[in-house]
Amino acid sequence: MILALDTSTDLCSVIVIANEKTKSKIKTHSKQIHAEKIVFMIEQVLGNINKQISDISSVAVSIGPGSFTGLRIGLSVAKGLCYAINKPLITVPTLDALALKAFDICKLLSKYERQNLYICPILDAKQNDFYYSIYKFENDKINRITGYQVGTIDEIKNKLANKTILIGELVDNLLENFYNQDDVILLEGEINYPDAYYVAKIAKEKYAKGEFADLDSTEPLYIKEFVIKTK
Numbered sequence: 001m002i003l004a005l006d007t008s009t010d011l012c013s014v015i016v017i018a019n020e021k022t023k024s025k026i027k028t029h030s031k032q033i034h035a036e037k038i039v040f041m042i043e044q045v046l047g048n049i050n051k052q053i054s055d056i057s058s059v060a061v062s063i064g065p066g067s068f069t070g071l072r073i074g075l076s077v078a079k080g081l082c083y084a085i086n087k088p089l090i091t092v093p094t095l096d097a098l099a100l101k102a103f104d105i106c107k108l109l110s111k112y113e114r115q116n117l118y119i120c121p122i123l124d125a126k127q128n129d130f131y132y133s134i135y136k137f138e139n140d141k142i143n144r145i146t147g148y149q150v151g152t153i154d155e156i157k158n159k160l161a162n163k164t165i166l167i168g169e170l171v172d173n174l175l176e177n178f179y180n181q182d183d184v185i186l187l188e189g190e191i192n193y194p195d196a197y198y199v200a201k202i203a204k205e206k207y208a209k210g211e212f213a214d215l216d217s218t219e220p221l222y223i224k225e226f227v228i229k230t231k
Contacts, residue, residue, distance in 0.1 A: 004200035007074030008066025060203030064221035
């Protein structure tokens, strides 16, 4: 069983999966997530299926980009659990998990509709910037074709030259920016938020390959430097 956490945005989720099936899941929407709240959610999600933390084979966490505070808290809790139960840590880039979420949605499309289709997950990076990356459908899989980047909405628009699905935090607020771009498909509602299920799904593949993170040196994937606000 894999325990996965996503604290990269205001929508925090915790899940336990086994063989790609959800055994227990909890999510909460909060602008101020605390380590104590995450620990309580973990206790709940395990209690729902009468399991102990020692029953977990590994702990997975969304590593970023995203909320600086949320990422630090999520990674700190995940590391603490791994140290406590002597189990491996698996980290998953938030944008990869979001892209996989969009990929699952796109499976509803025909094979023809999926041809030359791209996915661009985006997350709020504050100060009119966004974290993003671009993925391409190839042989019913998605491959990342850019690095994890930060840029303005105009910079992102200029890179969306093909039929692209846009998914991510604040996409609902960006609709007016894409009214004249017929090749851009925007998803709406809570589906735009990262989800621990997709963190767990990627983590399952990493676990099978033995791709574990170093507990001592692993840090969040910030991409953008922290900026201290001044009055």
